[in-house]
Amino acid sequence: MHAIVGENGAGKSTLMKTLYGMHKPDEGTIAVDGEEVSFHSPADAIARGLGMVHQHFMLADNLTVLENVVLGAEKLYGIGGKARAKIKEISDAYALGVRPDVLVEDLGVADRQRVEILKVLYRGARTLILDEPTAVLVPQEVDALFDNLRELKAEGLTVIFISHKLGEVLSVADDITVIRRGTTVGSVVPSEVTARQLAEMMVGSELPSPETRESTVTDVPMLRVEGVTLTTEDAEHGARTVLDDITFTIRKGEVLGLAGVEGNGQTELIDALVGTRKPDSGTILLGEEDITGWTTRRRREGGVGYIPEDRHRHGLLLESPLWENRILGHVTERPNTKGKGRFWLDLQGARADTERIVTEYDVRTPGIEVTAASLSGGNQQKLIVGREMSHHPRLLIAAHPTRGVDVGAQAQIWDQIREARREGLAVLLISADLDELIGLSDTLRVIYRGRLVADADPATITPEELGSAMTGAATGHLEHLAEEGAAR
Amino acid sequence: MATMTQTAAGKPQPRKPVRQKLSLPVVLLIVAGAVVLASVVRMITGADDITSVGQVSGALELAIPIGLAGLGGLWAERAGVVNIGLEGMMILGTWFGAWAGYQWGPWTGVLLGILGGALGGLLHAVITVTFGVNHIVSGVAINILAVGVTRYLSNFTFLEAEGSKSARQSPTIDPITDITVPGLSDAMKTLNGKHWFLVSDLAGFVGGVVTELSLLTVVALLLVPFTWWVLWRTSFGLRLRSCGENPVAAESLGVNVYRYKYLAVIISGGFAGLGGVFLAEVASNIYQEGQTGNRGYIGLAAMIFGNWMPGGLAMGAGLFGYTDSLNLRSGGTNVHALLLFLVFVLALVALWQLYRKKYLAGVIGAAFSALLLVWYSLTEEVPSQFVTAAPYIATLLVLALSAQRLRAPKAAGQPYYKGGG
Amino acid sequence: GSSSDSKKDKGAAIAYDVGGRGDQSFNDAAYAGLAKAEKELGVKVDDQEPSEGESDADKVQRLTELAREGHNPVIAVGFVYAPAVKEVAKKYPKVTFGLVDDDTVHAKNVVNMVFNEEQASYLAGVAAALTSKSKTVGFVGGVENPLIKKFEAGYVQGVHDTDKSVKVKVQYLTQPPDYSGFKKPDLGKSTANGQLDAGADVIYQSAGKAGTGVIEAAAARGKWAIGVDMDQYKQAGLVKVKDKILASATKGVSDAVFNLIKSVKDGKPQSGTVRYGLKTGGVGLADSNPAYQKMTKVVEAVETAKKKIISGEIKVKTTP
Amino acid sequence: MKKTDEAKPDTATGGTTAGATSGTDGAGKATGGATAGGKRFSRDRMLLAAAGPVLALVVAVVLTSVVLLASGKSPFEPYTLMFEYAANADVQVLIINQASSYYLAALAVAVGFRMNLFNIGVDGQYRLAAMAAALVGANAGLPGPLNIALIVIVAMLVGAFWAGIAGILKTTRGVSEVVSTIMLNAIATSLIAYLILPEQFGVQPKGSNNLTTGDLPSSSWFPGIHVSDVAGDVYGFVFVAIGCGVAYWLVLNRTRFGFDLRATGASESAAAASGVDAKRMVLTSMLISGAVAGLAGMPVLLGDSHTYSLNFQTGIGFTGITIALLGRNNAVGIAFGALLIAFLDKTASTLDYNGYEKEIATIMQGLIVISVVVSYETVRRYGLRRQQRKVGEELAAAARATTTREEVPA
Numbered sequence A: 001m002h003a004i005v006g007e008n009g010a011g012k013s014t015l016m017k018t019l020y021g022m023h024k025p026d027e028g029t030i031a032v033d034g035e036e037v038s039f040h041s042p043a044d045a046i047a048r049g050l051g052m053v054h055q056h057f058m059l060a061d062n063l064t065v066l067e068n069v070v071l072g073a074e075k076l077y078g079i080g081g082k083a084r085a086k087i088k089e090i091s092d093a094y095a096l097g098v099r100p101d102v103l104v105e106d107l108g109v110a111d112r113q114r115v116e117i118l119k120v121l122y123r124g125a126r127t128l129i130l131d132e133p134t135a136v137l138v139p140q141e142v143d144a145l146f147d148n149l150r151e152l153k154a155e156g157l158t159v160i161f162i163s164h165k166l167g168e169v170l171s172v173a174d175d176i177t178v179i180r181r182g183t184t185v186g187s188v189v190p191s192e193v194t195a196r197q198l199a200e201m202m203v204g205s206e207l208p209s210p211e212t213r214e215s216t217v218t219d220v221p222m223l224r225v226e227g228v229t230l231t232t233e234d235a236e237h238g239a240r241t242v243l244d245d246i247t248f249t250i251r252k253g254e255v256l257g258l259a260g261v262e263g264n265g266q267t268e269l270i271d272a273l274v275g276t277r278k279p280d281s282g283t284i285l286l287g288e289e290d291i292t293g294w295t296t297r298r299r300r301e302g303g304v305g306y307i308p309e310d311r312h313r314h315g316l317l318l319e320s321p322l323w324e325n326r327i328l329g330h331v332t333e334r335p336n337t338k339g340k341g342r343f344w345l346d347l348q349g350a351r352a353d354t355e356r357i358v359t360e361y362d363v364r365t366p367g368i369e370v371t372a373a374s375l376s377g378g379n380q381q382k383l384i385v386g387r388e389m390s391h392h393p394r395l396l397i398a399a400h401p402t403r404g405v406d407v408g409a410q411a412q413i414w415d416q417i418r419e420a421r422r423e424g425l426a427v428l429l430i431s432a433d434l435d436e437l438i439g440l441s442d443t444l445r446v447i448y449r450g451r452l453v454a455d456a457d458p459a460t461i462t463p464e465e466l467g468s469a470m471t472g473a474a475t476g477h478l479e480h481l482a483e484e485g486a487a488r
Numbered sequence B: 001m002a003t004m005t006q007t008a009a010g011k012p013q014p015r016k017p018v019r020q021k022l023s024l025p026v027v028l029l030i031v032a033g034a035v036v037l038a039s040v041v042r043m044i045t046g047a048d049d050i051t052s053v054g055q056v057s058g059a060l061e062l063a064i065p066i067g068l069a070g071l072g073g074l075w076a077e078r079a080g081v082v083n084i085g086l087e088g089m090m091i092l093g094t095w096f097g098a099w100a101g102y103q104w105g106p107w108t109g110v111l112l113g114i115l116g117g118a119l120g121g122l123l124h125a126v127i128t129v130t131f132g133v134n135h136i137v138s139g140v141a142i143n144i145l146a147v148g149v150t151r152y153l154s155n156f157t158f159l160e161a162e163g164s165k166s167a168r169q170s171p172t173i174d175p176i177t178d179i180t181v182p183g184l185s186d187a188m189k190t191l192n193g194k195h196w197f198l199v200s201d202l203a204g205f206v207g208g209v210v211t212e213l214s215l216l217t218v219v220a221l222l223l224v225p226f227t228w229w230v231l232w233r234t235s236f237g238l239r240l241r242s243c244g245e246n247p248v249a250a251e252s253l254g255v256n257v258y259r260y261k262y263l264a265v266i267i268s269g270g271f272a273g274l275g276g277v278f279l280a281e282v283a284s285n286i287y288q289e290g291q292t293g294n295r296g297y298i299g300l301a302a303m304i305f306g307n308w309m310p311g312g313l314a315m316g317a318g319l320f321g322y323t324d325s326l327n328l329r330s331g332g333t334n335v336h337a338l339l340l341f342l343v344f345v346l347a348l349v350a351l352w353q354l355y356r357k358k359y360l361a362g363v364i365g366a367a368f369s370a371l372l373l374v375w376y377s378l379t380e381e382v383p384s385q386f387v388t389a390a391p392y393i394a395t396l397l398v399l400a401l402s403a404q405r406l407r408a409p410k411a412a413g414q415p416y417y418k419g420g421g
Numbered sequence C: 001g002s003s004s005d006s007k008k009d010k011g012a013a014i015a016y017d018v019g020g021r022g023d024q025s026f027n028d029a030a031y032a033g034l035a036k037a038e039k040e041l042g043v044k045v046d047d048q049e050p051s052e053g054e055s056d057a058d059k060v061q062r063l064t065e066l067a068r069e070g071h072n073p074v075i076a077v078g079f080v081y082a083p084a085v086k087e088v089a090k091k092y093p094k095v096t097f098g099l100v101d102d103d104t105v106h107a108k109n110v111v112n113m114v115f116n117e118e119q120a121s122y123l124a125g126v127a128a129a130l131t132s133k134s135k136t137v138g139f140v141g142g143v144e145n146p147l148i149k150k151f152e153a154g155y156v157q158g159v160h161d162t163d164k165s166v167k168v169k170v171q172y173l174t175q176p177p178d179y180s181g182f183k184k185p186d187l188g189k190s191t192a193n194g195q196l197d198a199g200a201d202v203i204y205q206s207a208g209k210a211g212t213g214v215i216e217a218a219a220a221r222g223k224w225a226i227g228v229d230m231d232q233y234k235q236a237g238l239v240k241v242k243d244k245i246l247a248s249a250t251k252g253v254s255d256a257v258f259n260l261i262k263s264v265k266d267g268k269p270q271s272g273t274v275r276y277g278l279k280t281g282g283v284g285l286a287d288s289n290p291a292y293q294k295m296t297k298v299v300e301a302v303e304t305a306k307k308k309i310i311s312g313e314i315k316v317k318t319t320p
Numbered sequence D: 001m002k003k004t005d006e007a008k009p010d011t012a013t014g015g016t017t018a019g020a021t022s023g024t025d026g027a028g029k030a031t032g033g034a035t036a037g038g039k040r041f042s043r044d045r046m047l048l049a050a051a052g053p054v055l056a057l058v059v060a061v062v063l064t065s066v067v068l069l070a071s072g073k074s075p076f077e078p079y080t081l082m083f084e085y086a087a088n089a090d091v092q093v094l095i096i097n098q099a100s101s102y103y104l105a106a107l108a109v110a111v112g113f114r115m116n117l118f119n120i121g122v123d124g125q126y127r128l129a130a131m132a133a134a135l136v137g138a139n140a141g142l143p144g145p146l147n148i149a150l151i152v153i154v155a156m157l158v159g160a161f162w163a164g165i166a167g168i169l170k171t172t173r174g175v176s177e178v179v180s181t182i183m184l185n186a187i188a189t190s191l192i193a194y195l196i197l198p199e200q201f202g203v204q205p206k207g208s209n210n211l212t213t214g215d216l217p218s219s220s221w222f223p224g225i226h227v228s229d230v231a232g233d234v235y236g237f238v239f240v241a242i243g244c245g246v247a248y249w250l251v252l253n254r255t256r257f258g259f260d261l262r263a264t265g266a267s268e269s270a271a272a273a274s275g276v277d278a279k280r281m282v283l284t285s286m287l288i289s290g291a292v293a294g295l296a297g298m299p300v301l302l303g304d305s306h307t308y309s310l311n312f313q314t315g316i317g318f319t320g321i322t323i324a325l326l327g328r329n330n331a332v333g334i335a336f337g338a339l340l341i342a343f344l345d346k347t348a349s350t351l352d353y354n355g356y357e358k359e360i361a362t363i364m365q366g367l368i369v370i371s372v373v374v375s376y377e378t379v380r381r382y383g384l385r386r387q388q389r390k391v392g393e394e395l396a397a398a399a400r401a402t403t404t405r406e407e408v409p410a
């Protein structure tokens, strides 16, 4: 089991895609079983016994598991009963628990991951490439996954995997390669390095940490959510309750961290808070005002900042220049518009302020006329954070604020959040990165199937404990009885 | 290590997908309900033509070109390419079909017409797949181009041809054989003529599909199940559909997405072309400029109506053909009877909404129903101007009632670049 | 602008209505007149087609261009040209403009050629009523505009004056400005089938090219069809079904065009409204089908009706 | 963490630009560098924007010439003929007048396009609007300018109403506007046919086979600019059309509403998250699109025909789609597109007089649209890639500059 680590944008995915025949290398060679190969397409790589599970799932939602698995490999066992039998066989052999005839869109992330692995095994791959397979899993699921992988290894398969979670890399990998800015900076054996050393190799500098020390929590409630319930109804799933009687309060200067496996209602909760979806019942109060009936625009004018989880879908206009992206979401506010009723755009104002954000937040860009799409993900995120902070929000909804952001930028973003918090900002933090969640939050809540099922004190909780609540195994107040300070 | 205070495991019920997709039995039930309702309406109004043999066979003939265009749309969209150029491809089909048809016989015409349409499909594929241009834009351009090209070509062919001497039409084409199932057809006609409740109506429908059926109609009808079989039961179809759902995933599994998209769009053009041939050779026996009359667009609508499924599409085309046929066959009285049909349908919808506690929708439905009833009882005939609009209004109404159930292929209309993942 | 009249003589010219040459209707008839003039009078000729959905300005431009090039007369086919003729005729007073199917432009150099289609249709109605055994006859109109309604009006009156008990089924294919009803034989066929199913055994059509669909549908069932505009019994495209074309209500656009060209050529250009009715033979019922000629009772009745119309004893309505 | 702060060099932005420009020096002034970079990127964009249409026109002409050659004709003469013909003043007037209708129709389509809405129904909207406006105008009996204003307002309202049906169906029932507007076009035809019957509101002038809505009083004719007796008048409404173009540009690019609209078109999800009510936006832009569509019939109605009759011009809505595509939904681009298509349309007739087929012009239109969109897309993608690469290079240069100065800590 070979691990590859590196900062965001170091070229890990790119390297893997090259291995898998999706890009052609300009120079250099790839050898499989000692034999030099040149792949023109993934099909060539598959034929050579390579299989890849991508960072972003490569599944067609509206097709069944069976269809997704056999796609491209129909020659092996056809697309009917024989294929179904084979899938069951593999699934049983490695305890993957995959059901062939459900639609993929009905599966959770962990199940999807297993479908992806099954897809690769189905093709008889001898070498498995897993690009950040654990990013969206809770610790228990991660363990299960590594159990699966160890079994594969025992069968004589080679596994290459990429991860940002250095702890797990150190615990399961046999070899580690570190890459930075597209070149290998070193190869190490897990027994010889610590996580810290590894991280420093990755970034070429010292590691930041998300810890928040001194508490800035006040008594003044900023956001009060009371009994918010939301059901969705669509032709595919019928009616279901996605938010069930959600109640919580965030005070000024408080960061409330919301833990949960993706798809348990976080997105819907954010939507309800931002105002893009109307809850069926319950009230939302911002400060003293009832904002339940407010439109999104009014809420944002009223001081709700929003760092969306999917910046490409919700945070940016990819093909517009940076300064237009700076206006997005704050089109009714200074310095973006002027005149009576803020009717006219203030192009100069917006441009100048974009320059300011670019400088203050260290957005690496040659100018503000370039399109947002040409920035790297991390820089896009910095721009969004800068934009939201520029309007001095009273409440910040931050969903995965550092996802896909390298450690340097991560630290900056954390700093920004902390600073604003000191000035009385209330933050709802949603993150899949449990370290970030524990380190940054003042209070922790766990959401599971649309309900807040547990709460915890970040000072004492461990990621494992949190993880078990996230899978629904534990509820109520999570109390850590063991010795203080064991928490990371 | 750590202990947790385990409260009574508040395990909410697992997310259970309650699929409300229209399953086959439900669809059949709806169809059966519609037939019964039609029969009731016929008995009340005495508009016997609404379920007559002639009406049904007329509807079939009018539905086929729309259905073929719709199938064309289906193939393309299932592979992720929106094809609004169906109209243009149909035009190419009519032209090439007629051009070959009058010279070398109707079946050569069929072949050439398909090829002509496929040529349009190829162009669409080049523009959208290779160059990644917006699909609708490309389709619009193809529609313009097809008009120009066929007119231009007519100047060199039909204008000089014996028997037409006009650049706007071809000489006549020999007909394609008609078949009538001997005993059955007459029996059904007799039965239909009795005007019995339900029995005669069913006889009308059966009679309609066994009377004066062109061989090409048979072929077209078979293409519906054929399409379903290819797309949902073969690996070719699976690959093709995967390109419409998630091309990046398909590519990652070694599917040559470009190839499947190309093939799908070319086949799509071929279907539209066949629809064109049908117009030129079966519906009439001559190429006539402007003959397609927006049927390509309507085919697209039928496909959306049918939820991107062959069966649904056939129903959509059938609905359009039926209303069109109704209005052509002494529309004034027929469509007047249709009003009563609508009154019933809307009343049922209103009741259903009220039952589901959607009061606003229910009340609106009831109000419209009542309005139509008033209109129905105060008039003898619907003005011919509105009769002509009946198919369009019907389509709009049905879509308004059902559009939310529809689900397009996820990647339809999105540009795809190789290695984009 | 009138100075450009002095350009060299380019002969006669026609500007067609939508449908253009090959519409098997009045555009074709106009062309026939033009061709005849070319052959018999030796005049130079030219013709121009419109584009789909064009505006009056385009028509003005077309006529202007023809006049400017030196054509005389310039004949505009179809009432849609009325505003254009009105405008261009002012600019070219020395050119004679012909206008088919319209009688609203009154100027010295404008000839309005109008036809009593309703009279010919009346005769068709008489023939239909007498030939029908089922006491049901049909009328299929291509596009529901006043012109085609004239055909309907005359026909229905002709039927009812002959036999009150005969039912007339009337159906139009499309509504203006959707002129595809003149072009879609399949619609004509479906409609005719509907009327045949409803018991009609004689169908009269005024639907341009779509009319061939009507004739074919009727012939396929062994029922009668009545042609329109020209003698469709003699039409090349309809050889196979000509036996079932009972008669045709003709409209002498061809002769009208020829007459106008001739008058200009002779230096005595027509002017004002020239009406072509039964009296002048400008419209009529063509009886080339021998089967029709054998129905002496029908032929007689038609002849009588014709005389009565000419004498003014029967007034034929122009609107249904 | 401290290190990261240091790794945030205050010369980063300036350094990148300067690095890329000079290729050697990594140092520079932050703000100055950024502004220079900005200018350069916008100039780039301008160049690329111009490259698209030019490339496309060349390709389209070449392809058309190939078609001509293939049919054994001179590959160039038709162009000369068309240009010669266009030298006539009356043809020029004709082109300009026609272009004004096309322009308005294309603006209507473009408003939708900017929102990713495909309003195929402009054709039905403007016809229905023109007919209703003509009716009201002929019967209202208001004094001149007031009557004109009334006519124009009625046209806009009716156009908006008809488009609004599609908007409502989309927002409340999820019906694709592509399908609903196709249906509404056909329904509009029937509705007009019904309303214009003499039994309803229409008029059949004596001796005519036409149906009209009656004539507008001559005081309600929109005054034009008289060019010459032969050439006739340039419609006064041409200037209204230009005004609409200016308004379109102003609203889209300079107002908050326009920003919301463009944002929704660029990314509906991002716009919704930013506070735009997407549904309302869909409805609003459909209404605006319809209102502008309603204007498309006005140049002819007020400037020429002064009545709506059976031969009122049709198909402008579809041409509008072509033109909006050609002009890339840009007010100036659309103006060029409208003139180009009007030019092709109006000069095609001269081909007929000279032994060519006038369908060449239609083929050319199709080819132009295809090559234009293909070249736009190619240039756009090239531009995006180039920009990304440049950004990458400049950042890499900056990174090199900083790393060499700081050295990687061991």
Ligand SMILES: Nc1ncnc2c1ncn2[C@@H]1O[C@H](COP(=O)(O)OP(=O)(O)OP(=O)(O)O)[C@@H](O)[C@H]1O
Residues within 6 Å of the ligand: A007, A008, A009, A010, A011, A374, A375, A376, A377, A378, A379, A404, A405, A406, D387, D388, D389, D391, D392, D393, D395
């Ligand atoms: N083909 C290319 N050649 C050179 N540079 C490129 C190319 N494609 C993208 N870049 C540049 O690479 C940079 C990183 O882009 P990308 O969004 O892929 O980064 P990333 O790895 O996700 O970074 P982050 O860690 O910030 O998310 C951008 O500045 C972009 O301009």
Ligand SMILES: Nc1ncnc2c1ncn2[C@@H]1O[C@H](COP(=O)(O)OP(=O)(O)OP(=O)(O)O)[C@@H](O)[C@H]1O
Residues within 6 Å of the ligand: A006, A007, A008, A009, A010, A011, A012, A013, A014, A015, A055, A376, A404
């Ligand atoms: N063909 C190319 N030439 C040059 N640079 C490229 C090319 N393709 C991608 N890149 C750039 O290489 C970098 C590596 O991106 P990659 O996706 O491999 O990062 P990663 O290490 O997987 O990061 P993450 O942890 O965010 O997944 C990006 O900056 C990307 O823009």
Ligand SMILES: [Mg+2]
Residues within 6 Å of the ligand: A012, A013, A014, A055, A131
């Ligand atoms: Mg990666």
Ligand SMILES: [Mg+2]
Residues within 6 Å of the ligand: A008, A009, A377, A378, A404
């Ligand atoms: Mg990244």
